[in-house]
Amino acid sequence: MSGSVKQQLFAPIVEIDRFADGLYRFALNAPFVAQHCAPGQFVNVKVAHENYPLLRRPLSIHDSDGIRRIDLVFRVVGEGTAILAERRVGDELDLIGPLGSPFRIIKDKRALLAGGGVGIPPIHFLFREIQRRELPHFVICGMRNKDEAALAGAIPYETEHYELCTDDGSLGRKGLAIDPLIEQLNAVDPASVAVYCCGPEPMLRAVIRLCNERGVECQVSFEQQMACGFGACIGCSIETKKGYQRVCTEGPVFSASDFE
Ligand SMILES: Cc1cc2nc3c(=O)[nH]c(=O)nc-3n(C[C@H](O)[C@H](O)[C@H](O)COP(=O)(O)OP(=O)(O)OC[C@H]3O[C@@H](n4cnc5c(N)ncnc54)[C@H](O)[C@@H]3O)c2cc1C
Known part of the structure; x- marks a missing residue:
């Protein structure tokens, strides 16, 4: 796993779980991110199909199988996350990642x-x-x-x-x-x-x-x-x-x- 590479990609949503009021887990088919991400990194998501809202929304990687699938978990707090919550299984999410510097695991502690x-x-x-x-x-x-x-x-x-x-x-x-x-x-x-x-x-x-x-x-x-x-x-x-x-x-x- 690496902290230095990123890509823009279109990741199909393969599973959605709304597990509490305003809390969602999205599973995405995103092999590049799954294979290159490390804990602590995030993806920057374009929430809408249209160009509004323009700014992407950052979401941490909750899980990766290291091969093709990543999970994101998010809470609806405003306009961007509310639009994201309307996405359905099969939709593609435009995202950039993996981004940011990951946790450094201290092996002897x-x-x-x-x-x-x-x-x-x-x-x-x-x-x-x-x-x-x-x-x-x-x-x-x-x-x-x-x-x-x-x-x-x-x-x-x-x-x-x-x-x-x-x-x-x-x-x-x-x-x-x-x-x-x-x-x-x-x-x-x-x-x-x-x-x-x-x-x-x-x-x-x-x-x-x-x-x-x-x-x-x-x-x-x-x-x-x-x-x-x-x-x-x-x-x-x-x-x-x-x-x-x-x-x-x-x-x-x-x-x-x-x-x-
Ligand atoms: C590196 C990183 C990783 C993140 N990972 C996750 C994650 O895994 N799951 C998740 O649910 N959220 C995560 N967030 C926060 C998430 O990006 C914001 O909640 C989201 O961008 C809000 O977008 P919005 O359009 O729904 O809200 P907006 O309409 O932009 O804002 C709605 C309200 O929330 C406040 N707000 C917005 N963003 C933040 C923020 N980052 N911190 C505090 N208050 C904020 C605004 O001030 C406003 O009051 C992460 C943020 C960063 C920077």
Whole structure:
């Protein structure tokens, strides 16, 4: 798998699953992306057949079979995702990918994965890769309620390697994903673990602070709004200790140590 190649392609939708109010999983036949993507990367999708809306919408790769199929999971939040949700099996999606820099898997450290809401897709793909490599891991997923459980995809529920949190307590533990992450970190030597996180920005900022204070190696994936998706427009830049960096190109995955 590589982080340096991309293509524009037309990927037929082979399966659609609407698993909660406004949450969709699309399976696409996209061999080039499936064969070249790595966890943390995304595709930039033209949501409509027409030229409006003009800007593509970035979506993380939730899964890849490494051969031909990729899965995307998205929440309808506005105009673009609402149009996307109207697509049907057999439609072709115009997309560019794989884009962005992936997670770097630290082989000699136990992986602590934490995903929140629609930040779970890249964490799911990373889990699949870590599981494939048989690396030690613990996965935490936080979501609104039990109806959203399918966000966690193939991550097995109720094993000792997994904790699911819901805002309303309707499934798993009631509360935020950061709480089990703190417990995990309290129980280990900080040098023995690496944290990988994607979720809403307040979650990312809290995890960055937590890991930097404890000297824990940590990578976070930002889901900043963006325009071009491949570094030309710099519209998605965020401030880091190294200066402004483009989420679409230097990111979306950054080291927590790049932030205060
Ligand atoms: C690298 C990357 C990966 C992403 N992966 C996923 C994914 O796997 N699944 C998923 O559901 N979403 C993901 N997103 C977010 C997704 O791209 C946006 O939700 C989508 O572009 C919104 O388009 P829209 O036209 O529906 O909403 P708009 O009409 O553009 O916006 C609707 C509302 O949502 C807010 N909004 C839009 N985009 C974002 C954002 N990125 N962060 C916070 N608020 C936003 C707007 O400010 C506005 O209030 C990802 C974003 C990035 C940058």
